[in-house]
Amino acid sequence: MAIRDKMSANAAHVLQPGENIQAVFGAQTTSQYFALLSYWIIIFANAYRVVVVTDRRILICRSGRMRMTPVNEVLRELPRGTRIGPPSGLWWRCETLGERLYVHKRFHKDVNAADGVTAA
Template sequence: MALRDKLRKNAAHHLQPGETIQSVFCAQTTSQYFALISYWIIILSNAYRVVVVTDRRILVCKSGRLSMTPVKEILRELPRGTRIGQPSGLWWRCETLGERLYINKRFHKDVNAADAVVAH
């Protein structure tokens, strides 16, 4: 099963009746560049987040420390009109979702897709 499909499946139990997922992507709380200083910083301080963008709201969900696919609990709920931002670089630092998150380049197209719906 593809990563995004697994994320959608795991997030489904947090949706309201009739709510649909428009975009889903992973983020983490610590920059990977800290690994250059010490690998232990990443292991001890990093946590994964799953961002679920629906037709009604944006959910920032707790995932875990070792795996990014579980969707354990909703940490934050934001209005659907919230613009996430224009990602760039290998690890983009996002501060519009209630905490500083680092989003890898592989998920930049998902961020852009979520913001494209708001623009219309």
């Protein structure tokens, strides 16, 4: 099962009745570039987030410190019209979701897809 499918399946319990997921992607709270200084910074300071974009709202969910796919609780809820991107680079720093999050390049197409649905 692909990582996006796991995140979508794990996010089902935070959705309202009739709400549909349009995009889902992972992020983390600490830049991976800190690993150049010390790997312990990444281990103790990093936390994963799952961003669930639905047809009604954007949810930022806590995922934990070791794995990206679980969806434990909703930390923040934003209006659907919030523009997330545009992403760039290997680790894009996103500050539009209420906290500084770092999104890896493999999820950039999901960010673009979420913003594309908003624009349409």
